Amino acid sequence: MKTLLIKKNVKINSNLFIPNEEVDFGKVTFDIETNIGNLISEYFKDNNDSKLIEIFHFIQFWGGITGRNIYVKNGGFENNFSLEAYKAIIEITTNINQETCKADLKKVELLSKQIKNIGISFTTKHLSFWTRFANKHNFILPVLDSTLSLNLMYKCNPTWNDYRQYVKQMQKEACVNNTSVNILERELYNYFNNNKK
Numbered sequence: 001m002k003t004l005l006i007k008k009n010v011k012i013n014s015n016l017f018i019p020n021e022e023v024d025f026g027k028v029t030f031d032i033e034t035n036i037g038n039l040i041s042e043y044f045k046d047n048n049d050s051k052l053i054e055i056f057h058f059i060q061f062w063g064g065i066t067g068r069n070i071y072v073k074n075g076g077f078e079n080n081f082s083l084e085a086y087k088a089i090i091e092i093t094t095n096i097n098q099e100t101c102k103a104d105l106k107k108v109e110l111l112s113k114q115i116k117n118i119g120i121s122f123t124t125k126h127l128s129f130w131t132r133f134a135n136k137h138n139f140i141l142p143v144l145d146s147t148l149s150l151n152l153m154y155k156c157n158p159t160w161n162d163y164r165q166y167v168k169q170m171q172k173e174a175c176v177n178n179t180s181v182n183i184l185e186r187e188l189y190n191y192f193n194n195n196k197k
């Protein structure tokens with residue numbers, strides 16, 4: 001992903017996190033997540049569009065090479081990305097709560113269609129980061145990537161309806177297990193990823 005972003009002239013300081021020598025990828029992942037959280041905090045101080053786009057790129061970078069489509073299809077990032085739609089998604093996501101979740105996720109679904117070549121897996125990565133670091137109600141949305149979808153739903157291509165059900169179940173399981181949704185999601189991901197058949 002670093003190589004792709006360099007080729008596409010996407011300006012993020014990835015060298016800070018991915019040096020050329022061997023690295024501890026657990027630490028690198030943590031460092032990238034911390035940086036994204038810091039950028040989100042900075043964004044709310046000045047509402048700078050360039051900062052917002054940088055956050056978008058960093059979340060794609062964190063998600064890995066399967067997030068390349070927005071950069072390589074349909075003429076690239078400028079043709080696929082909608083700043084207005086992303087801002088609207090953030091506004092909803094930072095205010096979403098238990099009571100509004102179902103209706104708000106339907107709004108996000110419609111808005112996400114204005115950002116081409118991103119897909120539900122990467123859209124939920126963005127939702128997860130914005131709720132982890134900026135949600136006013138401490139209501140965190142989980143990632144639903146292909147690993148989780150295949151192992152929990154037996155589906156390669158989940159729908160938004162699947163995601164809404166998944167969010168509801170993850171909230172319930174996190175409460176029962178006295179943990180947070182993002183920790184539960186990471187534990188499930190790591191378990192399935194480490195036990196591939």
